[in-house]
Amino acid sequence: MQLNSKIFRGEVTHQRMTPHAHAFKYPHTFFAFDPDELTHLQETCSLLGHNTFRPLTLNDHDYLLGSKHPIKEQLNEFIAAETPEQYTLTVTSPRYLGYAFNPVNFHLRMQGNELMSAVAEVNNTFGDRHVYPLTTLKKASQSQTWSARSPKEFHVSPFNDMSGEYEFTFHVEPDNLFLGVDLYREGTCVIKTWIRGKGHPITNRDILRYALLHPFDTALNSFPRILWQAAILYYKKKLKVYQRPSPHSTNTLIDRDQPKEDGMVI
Numbered sequence: 001m002q003l004n005s006k007i008f009r010g011e012v013t014h015q016r017m018t019p020h021a022h023a024f025k026y027p028h029t030f031f032a033f034d035p036d037e038l039t040h041l042q043e044t045c046s047l048l049g050h051n052t053f054r055p056l057t058l059n060d061h062d063y064l065l066g067s068k069h070p071i072k073e074q075l076n077e078f079i080a081a082e083t084p085e086q087y088t089l090t091v092t093s094p095r096y097l098g099y100a101f102n103p104v105n106f107h108l109r110m111q112g113n114e115l116m117s118a119v120a121e122v123n124n125t126f127g128d129r130h131v132y133p134l135t136t137l138k139k140a141s142q143s144q145t146w147s148a149r150s151p152k153e154f155h156v157s158p159f160n161d162m163s164g165e166y167e168f169t170f171h172v173e174p175d176n177l178f179l180g181v182d183l184y185r186e187g188t189c190v191i192k193t194w195i196r197g198k199g200h201p202i203t204n205r206d207i208l209r210y211a212l213l214h215p216f217d218t219a220l221n222s223f224p225r226i227l228w229q230a231a232i233l234y235y236k237k238k239l240k241v242y243q244r245p246s247p248h249s250t251n252t253l254i255d256r257d258q259p260k261e262d263g264m265v266i
Helices: 035-044 071-075 204-212 219-236
Strands: 006-016 022-033 048-050 056-058 086-092 104-111 114-123 129-134 145-151 165-173 176-185 188-200 252-254
Touching: 006 204, 022 035, 022 188, 022 219, 035 048, 035 071, 035 086, 056 204, 071 086, 071 104, 104 165, 114 145, 114 165, 129 145, 129 165, 165 188
Parallel strands: 048 056
Antiparallel strands: 006 022, 006 188, 022 086, 086 104, 104 114, 114 129, 129 252, 145 165, 165 176, 176 188
């Protein structure tokens, strides 16, 4: 059975150009899950669970609206519902022994090898969540690469204010993924970030090889790495700190200052 879901082994990279240059790169393991394949994956991979605890666990309520509804149903709140010819890929890191922090998840709506639309789901360290629905995509000629732009609407790093525009880049092949988010101000790129990886089948063997034997290359270590890089920017690079503003966009799905609605599970 040929599955759309894959485990990807690669890297995560961050480059800051201004006001002081700063860059880092780490090995990274992440997954692309087709939600329709999760039941099959759980049945064939004893190390992976869907809404049930296993060494690696994907919970529907960890994503988007934070509800117990399936990820694909939640996604339909932001982009057109999947047609019979289409499928969805959720690019993320599942919980590792019950824990994960994903700064960004991507939900890709595919038709064959074509990217039709996407949602970038951003989580900050303050406990907020925001989505950028990307329905107008520009495809590069003779390439499996798409791009989209959106004004910045969500506070992520304390070393950036709310100005600017994001450019999202998606290079999507069955066994290769490149997902980039670059921040522009007045036409100049000030921050470049991306993840990239080579895909492998999701099997117990490859979960053990690429995830369980590399625990600090998964989302398990995202939060400590963020704190370490923030310490460098603050104490060594002396960057200005911007206070977290109260979220105002309707696409901010979780605001730590607001009570959670019934059915929200965080």
